Each structure stands twice: as structure tokens, then as C-alpha cells.
Amino acid sequence: MWAFFARDPVKDFNYDILPETQETSGIWTLHRGKRKTGGEPVSVFVYEVSTGTEEQTQLAKAAFKRMKTLRHPNILAYVDGLETEKSLYLVTEQVTPLAAHLKAQSDRGGSGDLEMSWGFHQIVKALSFLVNDCHLLHNNLGIWSVFVDRAGEWKLGGLDHMTPENEDASTSLPSAKAVHSDMDKYDPPESPNGGEKWAGDVWRLGCLIWEVFNGPLPRTSSLRSLGKIPKALVPHYCELVGANARARPNPARFLQNCRAPGGFLSNSFVESNLFLEEIQIKDPAEKHQFFQDLSENLDSFPEDFCKHKVLPQLLTAFEFGNAGAVVLTPLFKVGKFLSAEEYQQKIIPVIVKMFSSTDRAMRIRLLQQMEQFIQYLNDAAVNSQIFPHVVHGFTDTNPAIREQTVKSMLLLAPKLxxxxxxxxxxxxxxxxxxxxxxxxxxxxxxxxxxxxxxxxxxxxxxxxxxxxxxxxxxxxxxxxxxxxxxxxxxxxxxxxxxxxxxxxxxxxxxxxxxxxxxxxxxxxxxxxxxxxxxxxxxxxxxxxxxxxxxxxxxxxxxxxxxxxxxxxxxxxxxxxxxxxxxxxxxxxxxxxxxxxxxxxxxxxxxxxxxxxxxxxxxxxxxxxxxxxxxKVTEKDEEPIGDRWDDEDWGSLEVQLKSEVYMESLILVDGWSAEPAGDWGAEESWESVAGLSKTELAKKKREERRKELEAKRAERKAAKGPLKLGARKLD
CATH class of the missing domain: 1.25.10 (Leucine-rich Repeat Variant)
Incomplete structure (x- = not known):
């Protein structure tokens, strides 16, 4: 029994920590991890009590507590945690520090203003939530406290120094400067009690903007140099780092100003993200228009955003939202970013299900865009799940469906x-x-x-x-x-x-x-x-x-x-x-x-x-x-559809079941061979007759009718004239 209480709780922790990848984020060490049971990737923030100071331990425990209680889409999401005498383990969604993310983006050709605009929108929205809804002050906003998930979404973390707005941050918790001596360059110039409560957080937001576009801030005076800050953002940035603390805008007002027409946060990427966040409450007409416009915008959107945010919404819209054919074009565009394995898991099941749809718009778009996904379809799925549905297009009354079905056979034939x-x-x-x-x-x-x-x-x-x-x-x-x-x-x-x-x-x-x-x-x-x-x-x-x-x-x-x-x-x-x-x-x-x-x-x-x-x-x-x-007239050409019926490909013979159904043409399954001479005989017969089969059938019925009328007349004549009493009727 004593052995049970002596067990190491870390061994029973439901997450494996991968020690080979470590990054420092303030007083925490960030590790990659995964769930033991399902293998889902996570991030694990670890704080070692034994190596930290008493002030740092106090901050780590405060952050641990705040992470458990705060829930917001733009704040780093708490998944699990473990507190022992030696360490604190804080498990969150899988993220990367913003500084590392920006460096990786720069190595790949730079991060565009679209991604930046949405990132700042998320951070300011999180800050507004803390200040205006929770009445909390972050007190630690900076590039070190922002993280990026797989979809490129920016998340606010670093809750170590957070305090209620009615408390004095200098007395309730150790300040950032007390823990990290190089943090004083991010402090606003006024006294702690000067200006509005949020003035310090808004100043640090300005510092974050400067560092995202220009790199590490060497000194406070460098904020006066705009550097690479976009022109559309400059006037709003200047309000954030103004000397007058009372003139600094509330985060909500800053967001509103930047969202005005022509503002840095007013673009198609931000609009698309905002729509996706509220897509569940949008009406079908709005969704339809959004997905139509999305196809044109996807080419300029970041790849990670398309894979991890747009794609799940497209799949959900098709599965549960009855979005129909309108999701196909953006779906296939996003599919180009997936690996072959990811495509098999996420896109192919949807495509197979789409082929069974009776929606003609869905069918024709699938056929038109088949070249984009045919290489991912295995032969078994094509023959058993797709081809049986596709062949219905050959007999569709819509000519466009028939045409696209024929053309799709070029791609399907190798797999049949x-x-x-x-x-x-x-x-x-x-x-x-x-x-x-x-x-x-x-x-x-x-x-x-x-x-x-x-x-x-x-x-x-x-x-x-x-x-x-x-x-x-x-x-x-x-x-x-x-x-x-x-x-x-x-x-x-x-x-x-x-x-x-x-x-x-x-x-x-x-x-x-x-x-x-x-x-x-x-x-x-x-x-x-x-x-x-x-x-x-x-x-x-x-x-x-x-x-x-x-x-x-x-x-x-x-x-x-x-x-x-x-x-x-x-x-x-x-x-x-x-x-x-x-x-x-x-x-x-x-x-x-x-x-x-x-x-x-x-x-x-x-x-x-x-x-x-x-x-x-x-x-x-x-x-x-x-x-x-x-159109071809009878005077110019022979009728379409009858002229060559008896010259079938290998004698798909025409069966004339009875005189009543002479016009019914029944194709017999199989392609039985015909001697070459028979084709010539049939062609000669048809050319001499000068009639199509339909016309020949009508002619035979007419001849049969005349023959029956002639026989009826003969029988009538054989019986002689009818008599009524003594009078003879001619």
C-alpha cells in the first residue's frame, strides 16, 4: 500500500514529453509532447521548482491557476496540467513561440501582411476581453507571450503577471522587471498609476507591433523609428506609444479604428476569418456566397490557415450544412496543400460520398475537376463506389452532364x-x-x-x-x-x-x-x-x-x-x-x-x-x-440515331420484340463478333432500302394495316349485299 503512495505521478501523466526540442518562454521551458493514448500533438510548458527562485515559483503557480480558469478563442487553450513538489507541467494545444514562427516564415520568403493583420486582430481581441470583460491586466504583453498554432492563429499566453485592474501590480505579484532585468525597456514612461488602467498593456502592444515588423527592440527610444511598420497601421501605432497615457485608446477602440475602411485590419483575410468564426449562425444564402468568394481569395491566403482552419470548415459545411457543390472548388484548392496521406484521410471520403449525390451541379463540378483528385483514388474505390454512380451520367437528360461524363472516362479508364x-x-x-x-x-x-x-x-x-x-x-x-x-x-x-x-x-x-x-x-x-x-x-x-x-x-x-x-x-x-x-x-x-x-x-x-x-x-x-x-435536315443528311444502329460495335444487336414494339431498340450486353462481310451486307441493305429502321418499322406497319383492310374488304364482298326485308341495299 505504501508503494502506491510512493509512485511517481509524472509516470502516470497521460502525456509524453519530447525532450529533444526545448525553447525558453519566460520562466517556462516549452516542449513538444503527445498524448499517450491517441498520439495527438500538444505543447507542454515545464517549470522546475528546484531551479527557480521564490518569486518565479510564485509567478508560475499564478499562471497555472489562471490558465485553468480563463477560456477564450484567442487565449492559449489549457488542456491538462500536473503540479508536483519538483515541477509544474502545463499542457496546451500545440503551439510555436511567435518569434520562432516569424523566423521560420522569414526563411521561407517572409510572412505577409494578411497573416500579420489577422494575428494582431486576435491578440488585440484577447487583450480587450481581459481588460473590458474580465477587468484583468496582462502586465506581460510582448513577443515572448504570443504563440502560434498549426493554423497560423495567434494566441495570447504568458499570464504570469496578470492581476485584477483594482489591485496594484507592484505589490500583488513580482513585476516582470524584477524577474527579468532586461524588461525595463518595455515599461511605459509614466508612473504605474498614471493614465487609464489599460495604458501599460496598450503601450506594450505598441512594442509588440514594433518587434513583429522590425525585430528585437534595442531600447525604448527606438519606438520613435517606424521602420517597416505598414503605412495603414502607423497612425494607430503612434496612438499606442504616445507619451500621453490618457490618450492611449482602449483595446476595443483600437480594434475598431483599425477595422475602418482602408485600415490595416480591413481586408479579405480578416473578413473570411471573422465569417468562419460565426459560420454556424449564418443563413444558407450567406454561406453560399461566402464559399463562392472564398475560392477566389484562397490563392492569397497562408497555406497553414487553408489546411487547418478552412478545410475543417469546408468538410463540416458539406457534411452537416448542406453546402452542396459550392464547396468543391475551394475544397480542391485546399487539397493541393495536403500530403497524399492527408488527402486520403480527409478529402477522398468526401469525394466518394459526393459522387452518390443526385445534385446535378455537384456531379458536373466533380467531373470537371476530376483531374485534381484522380491520382488519390485507388482502383477498388473507383470500381465499386465511384464508377457505378458516374455511369448514370451517360443517360442523363442534360447534355452537359453526358459530355462531362464522357470526358471523365479519360481519367477513370486506367483504374477500371x-x-x-x-x-x-x-x-x-x-x-x-x-x-x-x-x-x-x-x-x-x-x-x-x-x-x-x-x-x-x-x-x-x-x-x-x-x-x-x-x-x-x-x-x-x-x-x-x-x-x-x-x-x-x-x-x-x-x-x-x-x-x-x-x-x-x-x-x-x-x-x-x-x-x-x-x-x-x-x-x-x-x-x-x-x-x-x-x-x-x-x-x-x-x-x-x-x-x-x-x-x-x-x-x-x-x-x-x-x-x-x-x-x-x-x-x-x-x-x-x-x-x-x-x-x-x-x-x-x-x-x-x-x-x-x-x-x-x-x-x-x-x-x-x-x-x-x-x-x-x-x-x-x-x-x-x-x-x-x-441542325441537319432530312434533305441534307440522314437522321441521327437510326442510320448506323445496325452497324453496332461488334453487333450490339437490335431486337425487334414484336410489331407493336418495332421502334424499341434494345442493346444486348456483350460485344459478339460479326464477320466483316455481314457489315457490308447490312450497309447494302440499308442503302438500297433508303430508310432508317424507324421508318422501315412504320412502313411495315402501314403495309400490314393495308393488308388487313384488303382482307376485310374481301370478306365483306364474299358475303354479298345485306338485305333489310325485300329491299336490296347496294
């Missing part, structure tokens, strides 16, 4: 599993390319397919690519036809020599008479490239294996094609703006954007390599045409 990329994604792409009413979306679908081709397995590439690009070459939208041509060129290495000759070149040759010159130009270049490839093999059959090495290659592993990440087709969130930009006469995929597909002009008998780099989807940034282009 085989089933999602080869089956689910291809099914949606086939439907968009065949039946979407927006030409730019059909065009971008073709572009995206060409870019993600390396991630498809060999079987899917064989079934899909030629069929998809052939369909694109028949699109009434010129940019889609150009995309089909350049899609063939960009994926040339996935076609065998036989396919190039029998399927690709015949399709390209039909475009040499296309009404659009850009399409014709690209078709001629692609034809020359493919002919060069065929000539190379014809001249040297031993090169066949080398040229066809990629035809049956495996899908490219995730993350291996970072160069595809940029979407160069100029998309927008609204199809009322330009989706794809070029000027009149600009060449699709031409020099203004990317290197065009260059025709290989070398002699067939020379050493010619198949085109590679020059064929890498140059069309991605040069497809011209606006989304608000004139």
Missing part, C-alpha cells in the same frame, strides 16, 4: 477493371455514338474511345474499334467524321494488315469525297499512312510480325498512360457554348493545336516504319465546330 472498361463502358459508348442527339457528344465519344483503346483487351479492340470508327465516319456531324478518321490513325497499331486492307481503307476511301474539306484532308493523310504500312509489308514480309505486334497485345496496365490525361477537345459545361474550337478553314488536328497526321512520303522500297507518334490522336484538340451548329 476489365469488366467495367470492356463491357459496361463500351455499352454506354455505343449508345451515345449511335443515338445521342448532340453531335459534339458523339464526336467526343469517338475521341475518348481512341484515347482509351490501350486499356481495352485485345478481344474487345478487335470487335469494337473498326466498327465504332466506321460508324463515326457516317455521322452527319463533320467533326464526328473527322474524329472517326483520326481514330483509325491513332489506333493503327491495333489492326492487322488484312484488316487494314479489307476494312479500314475502304471506309477511309469513301471520305475522300466528303462534303467537308477538313474531313477529306484527314482522310487522304490517313489513307497514305495505311498504304505506307501495307507497302512496307509487301516489300519486306519479315516486318509483318513487328507491325502487328500490338494487335493482340494485353490491355495497358493502370497508370501507364498519364499522357492521355489531358482532354484537349474544348468541352464546356453548357452546350450553348463552344464545345470544339477552330476558326473558319482551320485544319482539324492541324498545327494550331497538335501535330497533324503526316503522310509518310518515303519511297515504298525504303526502310519505312509504321506511323507512331504522329498518329497519336492529334484530333483531340483540333476538332472544329460549335455545339450550336445548324
Amino acid at each position: 477493371n476489365e469488366s467495367n472498361v470492356n463491357q459496361e463502358l463500351m455499352r454506354h459508348f455505343a449508345r451515345l455514338q449511335a443515338r445521342d442527339e448532340q453531335g459534339p457528344i458523339r464526336c467526343n465519344t469517338t475521341v475518348c474511345l481512341g484515347k482509351i483503346a490501350p486499356y481495352l483487351n485485345a478481344g474487345t479492340r478487335q470487335r469494337v474499334l473498326i466498327s465504332a470508327f466506321s460508324r463515326a465516319t457516317k455521322d452527319p456531324f463533320p467533326a464526328s467524321r473527322a474524329a472517326g478518321v483520326l481514330g483509325f490513325a491513332a489506333t493503327h497499331n491495333y489492326y492487322s494488315v488484312t484488316e487494314s486492307a479489307a476494312r479500314v481503307l475502304p471506309t477511309l476511301c469513301t471520305l475522300t469525297v466528303d462534303p467537308d474539306k477538313n474531313v477529306r484532308d484527314q482522310a487522304f493523310k490517313a489513307i497514305k499512312s495505311f498504304l505506307t504500312k501495307l507497302e512496307t509489308v509487301s516489300e519486306d514480309p519479315t516486318k509483318l510480325a513487328e507491325i502487328e505486334k500490338d494487335v493482340m497485345s494485353s490491355a495497358q496496365p493502370a497508370g501507364a498512360a498519364a499522357s492521355w490525361a489531358g482532354w484537349a477537345v474544348t468541352g464546356v459545361s453548357s452546350l450553348t457554348s463552344k464545345l470544339i474550337r477552330t476558326g473558319p478553314g482551320a485544319e482539324v488536328g492541324g498545327p494550331a493545336n497538335n501535330t497533324p497526321v503526316a503522310a509518310n512520303t518515303a519511297s515504298p522500297r525504303s526502310e519505312v516504319k509504321p506511323p507512331t507518334a504522329s498518329m497519336t490522336l492529334p484530333f483531340a484538340s483540333g476538332l472544329a465546330i460549335q455545339s450550336d451548329s445548324p
